[in-house]
Structures are given as structure tokens and as C-alpha cells.
Amino acid sequence: MTTPADALIEHELNPWLSAEARFNEAAERLEMDEGLQKVLRTPSREITVYIPVVLDDGRIEVFTGYRVQHSIARGPAKGGIRFAPDVTLDEVRALASWMTWKCAVANIPFGGGKGGVICDPHVLSMTELERLTRRYTADIIEFLGPEKDVPAPDMNTNEQVMAWMMDTYSMHMRHTMTAVVTGKPLDLGGSRGRPEATGRGCLFVTLEALKRMGLKPEDTSVVVQGFGNVGGMAAKLMARREFKIISIIEWDGAVYNAKGIDVEALMAHRKQTGSIVDFPGAENIDREQALYLKCDVLLPAAKENVITSKTAPHLNCKILCEGANGPTTPIADKVLADKGIFVIPDILANAGGVTVSYFEWVQDRQGYFWNEDLVNTRLEEIMVNSFQDVVKYSDTHRVHNRIAAYMLALDRVAFAIKLRGLYA
Ligand code: NAD
16 A cells, blocks of 8 residues: 555656656746746657567567657757666656756757667567667657667667667668767777766766865765766776775675775776675675765766655765766755755766767767767866856856756757747
């Protein structure tokens, strides 16, 4: 039986309601026209497809797939495709709108989109996954294209899935079009620096926050939750800049060393043993205790809804750099503001990934590939400018950084819509 307390928690953790709450506050503060709010709230297009696939044993299964294009006002829709058993249209819709706001904060010429297929990729063979990916791509093909909608990997999809999508699209077009998806293998039009991009972006915005607070990297302690692509890369790059990574938290345990963990040695340990725990260069600690450690920077980079009305009161950091998407609930935002924590919100902090995806799309269309230094320099420029733009909105409108980021994004998308006018 669902109790009123359960219902309240469910309400707090609903991603669509979280996105809505931030949107509403930002639109209200901008005194945005109601009609324009309706346009910005509503996705441009939602596509549902039923994907028949012949399984390896000869049976036919039908999977449900979605692609939501939230906005194409500033450019082609951009956003990942996830394969998971619990994908819902509501979730894909919320994530698509997040992509619109993220691309607008980074000021890159994309709208927002997201896709998902309801399936359990862990029980499908590689050949079944390939057939599913190709049929899904074929079923939404008229909505895809370098000028229309450019997917990327997300939960349970990877470079190989992107290669299959690119190939399927190209076979239908009768010529190779690498710019239709990003996150491809390097040999098929992928970009240098993409695997590190999100973590590197977190590093750049954290460095900006430190300057603002008069802190130096060598005097800065960091706790990282999630030692995967984003958290692992961020921790490694921060350690190379002399940040002290005092704790890393994973799903099966946490490790702590007040003097700083040797991140690359921890990566080697995990590769060898399959876990971060029992690392000789640190002590094992309780995961919850690790999240509440006194530190300068807390970097959640695992999953959504980690910082809630329950956990936020116990945080002990000065800066919260949101590597993950949606790690903080709107109720927790208020607690963080009361505690004076400087939040670098997800739509700014983890925008490095989509920024280098944009570079990949640009390079594919140019047919000219950049070296990694150029990718990183241009990434730094965009992350620093985006940080400054958000902070300027925060100072001018006297709001905390998350609402400032939403206000900046809404303003940019609304401006594009006004310039274009409504086609009737
Ligand atoms: P990943 O799967 O590579 O890494 C996630 C890590 O978190 C894994 O090591 C996993 O074991 C760990 N983890 C899972 N549950 C945990 C828990 N309860 N406590 C501690 N650790 C836990 O995924 P990723 O690509 O690094 O993505 C992480 C987050 O960043 C997600 O929210 C994702 O949407 C967001 N993000 C990723 C990118 C990107 O480029 N990869 C870009 C933008 C946002």
C-alpha cells in the first residue's frame, strides 16, 4: 500500500516534475509570455514505433521505441538513445527538454531530443541488439539526419550501437553520412577527446568556481560519487591538476584517504579486482558517510536523485559540481541554498559531453579532424563562457545558479523562437 509519505517521495523524485518545477520558476522570474511558455513546455514531436525483431531462436518479439524532439528552434535535435526495461515516454520527454536547456546554456546550435527502446540489453545477444538497433533506426529514419536530429549514446548504448545506426541511415541514403550520430568510434568519424569530454568539462567549471571563491586546486579536497566515464575521468583529470581526491564512492563501497587517493592506481586496482574496495592506498568507508564528508567539492557522477530532502541537510561541501544528470531534487535545492553551497548545475556542469559531440558533428561535416589539443582548448572556451554567463544571470537576477542556468537557457530558446516567428 502506498502511504502519503511514499507518495511525497515519489513526487520529489519524478524527473518530469523536477524539470517542470525549474522551468516554472525560471519562466516566472523572466515574466515570460504565457503563450511562449506553452511552446517551450511542449515537445515539437514525439514518435513511438513498435519494432519487430527476429530473435536468435527464431521467435519474433515486438519492442517499443521512442524518439522525442523537444525543440528544434536553435538547430537539429540532439540527445542520446537509451536501451532499458523501464524506459517511459515521460522519462524520454523530460530528458529531451533537459537537452534543449543544456545545449542552450552551452550556446551550441542544437535543440534537444532523446530516444529510448524498452528492452533488456543484458539478455539480448549482439546479433539481436544489432537487428533491434537497425530496425529502430529504419523506423524513425525520416526524422533523423545531420540537419534534423542527431542521436548519441546513452544508458546501455555505445559506439558500436552508433556505428550500426550510422550504417543503417547511410544505406538508406545510398551514401555514407557520418554526421547523423555522434559518439562514434574514432575510425568512423568520432572525435578525439570525446570519452574524456564530460569529466574534463566538470574540471573546467570547477576551476572557475574555485577562482570565484579564492581557492587553489592544491588546497581543494574532492569527493566523487560514481567512478565511471564521468566521475572516473573527472577524478583523474582533477588529480593531475593537484586536487586532493579524498574519497570515491561506488555502488558496492567507498574508499577514503585524507591525503588524496592515487586515482590512476585505483583505476588499475578496479580493473584487476572488479571493485574499488580494499584498495591498498585508501581505507574502506561507509558509502553514506563518504557522501557527507567535509570537503571543498562534491561531484555526484553516478545517477539521478542522490541529493534529496533526506540527504541534502547532511552535505558538508562548499561546491557541488553535478556531473550526473538530475542528481538533485528541487526540494534539496532549497536546502543547498540555505547552506550556502555553490551549485554548478547539471545543465552546465556536464555540458562538456554534448559540446564535444557538437565538435564531432562539425568535424564530420567539414571532413577535417582536429587534434586533441584543439578539441580541449575549444571545450575549455565554451565551458568557461557558459559558466560566466550563468553566474552573470545569477548575480543580475539574484537567483541561485540552477535557476540562473534555466533562465539563460529559456531566454536563448525563446529569443530564437521570437526571431523565427511562428509559422502559420
Ligand atoms: P557510467 O555507467 O560510465 O558510470 C556510472 C558509475 O556510477 C558506474 O561506475 C556505476 O557503478 C556507479 N554507480 C551506480 N550507482 C551508484 C551508486 N548508487 N553509488 C555510487 N556509484 C554508483 O555512466 P556515466 O556515463 O559516467 O554517467 C554518469 C552520469 O552522468 C549519468 O547521470 C549520466 O546521465 C550523466 N552524464 C554522462 C555523460 C557522458 O558523456 N557519459 C554526459 C552528460 C551526463
